[in-house]
Amino acid sequence: MIMRSDRLAHVHSDIRGPLYQEALRMESEGINVLKLNTGNPGRFGFKLPNSVRQALALHIDEAVPYCDVRGMEAARNVICTYHIGRGLLGIMPNDVFICNGVSEAASMLMNVLVGTGDEILLPSPCYSLWSNNTYLCSGKAVFYRCDPANEWNPDVDDIKSKVTDRTKAILVINPNNPTGAVYSKNILLEIADIARKNHLVLLSDEIYDRLIMDGLRHESMGALAPDVPCITFNGLSKSHIVCGFRCGWMVFSGPKGELDDIKDGVMQLASMRLCGNALTQLVIPAALVDSASTQEMLVPGGRLFEQRKATLEALDRIDGVSYVKNKAAFYLFPGLDKSKFDFQDARDFAMKFLHEQHILVIPGGGFDWHEDIRFRIVMLPEPESLTKAMGDMAYFLKQHRV
Numbered sequence: 001m002i003m004r005s006d007r008l009a010h011v012h013s014d015i016r017g018p019l020y021q022e023a024l025r026m027e028s029e030g031i032n033v034l035k036l037n038t039g040n041p042g043r044f045g046f047k048l049p050n051s052v053r054q055a056l057a058l059h060i061d062e063a064v065p066y067c068d069v070r071g072m073e074a075a076r077n078v079i080c081t082y083h084i085g086r087g088l089l090g091i092m093p094n095d096v097f098i099c100n101g102v103s104e105a106a107s108m109l110m111n112v113l114v115g116t117g118d119e120i121l122l123p124s125p126c127y128s129l130w131s132n133n134t135y136l137c138s139g140k141a142v143f144y145r146c147d148p149a150n151e152w153n154p155d156v157d158d159i160k161s162k163v164t165d166r167t168k169a170i171l172v173i174n175p176n177n178p179t180g181a182v183y184s185k186n187i188l189l190e191i192a193d194i195a196r197k198n199h200l201v202l203l204s205d206e207i208y209d210r211l212i213m214d215g216l217r218h219e220s221m222g223a224l225a226p227d228v229p230c231i232t233f234n235g236l237s238k239s240h241i242v243c244g245f246r247c248g249w250m251v252f253s254g255p256k257g258e259l260d261d262i263k264d265g266v267m268q269l270a271s272m273r274l275c276g277n278a279l280t281q282l283v284i285p286a287a288l289v290d291s292a293s294t295q296e297m298l299v300p301g302g303r304l305f306e307q308r309k310a311t312l313e314a315l316d317r318i319d320g321v322s323y324v325k326n327k328a329a330f331y332l333f334p335g336l337d338k339s340k341f342d343f344q345d346a347r348d349f350a351m352k353f354l355h356e357q358h359i360l361v362i363p364g365g366g367f368d369w370h371e372d373i374r375f376r377i378v379m380l381p382e383p384e385s386l387t388k389a390m391g392d393m394a395y396f397l398k399q400h401r402v
């Protein structure tokens, strides 16, 4: 047998991993599984906004040739304006690279930035795109703790204690997946200060920045640290229900010249694949001025608001489950009081829940969280469906009480 490269040794994508495979096997036997594993709104009846549909129809011929390696000029102009509006200073359209999703942007950037043995500070819990790319680049993933007792904000002292002379970058995922947290401005300023003092690059994954609830404000990391090299990641997958389009980008900001070599490296990699998918880029100008279609999901009566409400109300009725209410996106990362149940660990809980109630959730380990029994719920089904699923969880937990 021909063996895969050892660079894949630590790569794990549990969101589509063994539990998911088991769910597929069950479905092949005719069992109906409620799959709460991926943040994929289009799978749950969320509709493409009209603004996006029209832009695609109107401009389709423009996407016929390969486009600019960095991305279509009209789209990069609008992205640049968007991020200037979010407070990124001094950026130009050439600081923007449009990619096939934040996923491709992250892969490109990490391949350019991370050398063998370079340490990248990543949050725990972490969306595994970032840890996996660190492993693939032969870097070292160093996890800093986010604290459920402090609304899942990063523990700044933990970050400080983990900086070494091999540390190259700090990643912040804000708003966060899997916790749904929106970080406080003070914490972000403190993280920026750590980067400033240790000559580190800030990586800021802000793909959920338009999905903020409860009238809260999201602070863009690069805006808080104009004197620190920062790369901000964003995209339309969730805010405009186009996960399948693969539409994301990265923006370089900070002191002039500091990131030029990294940008040149990204240009080399971007050139290798000629250009990003041009069809998806056609919709960026229309989408970024259409905040209304996103906003209506987030207020009372809107799907994301009501789905969160239904989930939390049902969880409140279960003894032994705790959670921090998400402030953004559609993720919740609840914990179980281990002393009350007979589960060995989070994976044991998730596998039994799948087998006994036919509901798939991803255990904490899938997000590099091993401290206690936690799992991520994706609150994308309609409210009634989530109420029922949480009711099933209540029944299931009753059976496993010690």
Ligand SMILES: Cc1ncc(COP(=O)(O)O)c(C=O)c1O
Binding pocket: 039, 100, 101, 102, 103, 104, 127, 129, 173, 176, 177, 205, 207, 234, 235, 236, 237, 243, 246, 247, 248
């Ligand atoms: C935090 C975070 N970053 C990046 C991505 C990937 O987004 P894209 O669809 O743009 O590749 C996701 C997808 O769930 C995510 O949750």
